[in-house]
Amino acid sequence: AQSVTQLDSQVPVFEEAPVELRCNYSSSVSVYLFWYVQYPNQGLQLLLKYLSGSTLVKGINGFEAEFNKSQTSFHLRKPSVHISDTAEYFCAVERGGGNKLTFGTGTQLKVEL
Amino acid sequence: DAGVTQSPTHLIKTRGQQVTLRCSPKSGHDTVSWYQQALGQGPQFIFQYYEEEERQRGNFPDRFSGHQFPNYSSELNVNALLLGDSALYLCASSTLGDSNQPQHFGDGTRLSIL
Numbered sequence: 506a507q508s509v510t511q512l513d514s515q516v517p518v519f520e521e522a523p524v525e526l527r528c529n530y531s532s533s534v535s536v537y538l539f540w541y542v543q544y545p546n547q548g549l550q551l552l553l554k555y556l557s558g559s560t561l562v563k564g565i566n567g568f569e570a571e572f573n574k575s576q577t578s579f580h581l582r583k584p585s586v587h588i589s590d591t592a593e594y595f596c597a598v599e600r601g602g603g604n605k606l607t608f609g610t611g612t613q614l615k616v617e618l
Numbered sequence: 619d620a621g622v623t624q625s626p627t628h629l630i631k632t633r634g635q636q637v638t639l640r641c642s643p644k645s646g647h648d649t650v651s652w653y654q655q656a657l658g659q660g661p662q663f664i665f666q667y668y669e670e671e672e673r674q675r676g677n678f679p680d681r682f683s684g685h686q687f688p689n690y691s692s693e694l695n696v697n698a699l700l701l702g703d704s705a706l707y708l709c710a711s712s713t714l715g716d717s718n719q720p721q722h723f724g725d726g727t728r729l730s731i732l
Contacts, residue, residue, distance in 0.1 A: 509660075537717065539720060541723075546725075547726075548622075548708055548723035548724050548725040548726050549661070549708065549710075549723040550723070551720050551722075554720050556717055556718070595660050595661070597660075604674065605651065605666060605676065606651075606653075606661070606710075608660030608662075609660050610658075610659060610660045611658075611659070
C-alpha cells in the first residue's frame with residue numbers, strides 16, 4: 506500500500522516570495538508522483554507529474570518539483586508566488602498504469618500582499 | 619474538447635435516502651474513477667470502472683455502488699445515506715495503461731446530508 510504525508514497543513518507566504526510545499530511518500534513498489542491544485546469550489550487540476558527520467562520536473566504556472574528517491578520526497582517549489590496561487594495543493598502517488606491515486610491531506614497555500 | 623463533466627453540481631438529501639451522481643469522461647478516455655473528498659481532507663478513492671466493470675475498489679461499504687455505460691459515462695450510487703456521506707464527490711477519467719495521461723478531474727458534486 507502507498508501513503509502520502511503533507512506535513513504542512515497551511516503555508517502563508519508574501520507575494521513574490523519563494524515557497525516550498527513538502528510531500529513525503531511511502532511505497533513498497535515504484536510509483537508515479539503528482540501534484541494537483543484545487544481552487545475553491547473546483548475540482549483538481551494537474552500541476553506536474555513525475556513518471557521517470559529527470560528528477561526535476563517542471564509544471565504549469567511556474568511550479569516545479571524534485572523527486573528524491575533516497576528521501577522518498579517530492580517537494581513542490583515556486584521561486585516567486587502570486588496572489589492567484591492561493592489554493593489547496595495535493596500531492597498524490599499512483600502505482601502506475603491507471604491505478605488509483607492516493608492523496609495527501611493537502612496544504613493550503615495563502616499568498617498575502 | 620470537453621473535459622470531465624459531472625452532474626448535478628450540488629445536491630441536498632436527508633439521512634436514509636439514496637442518491638445517484640453522474641459523470642461523463644473526457645473525450646478519448648475509457649476509465650472512470652470516483653473519489654470522495656470530505657471537508658478539509660484529501661480525496662479518497664472509492665472505485666474505478668473500465669469496460670463496464672468495477673476494476674478496483676477502495677475501503678468503502680457496499681452502500682456505494684457504481685455503473686459504467688457503453689459510452690464510458692458512469693454513475694455513482696449511494697444508498698441509506700448517512701450524515702458522514704456529506705462530501706465533494708469527484709470523478710476522474712483516464713486511459714487505462716497510458717501512464718503519460720494522468721487522471722483528469724471534474725469539478726465535482728457537492729452532496730449535503732441533512
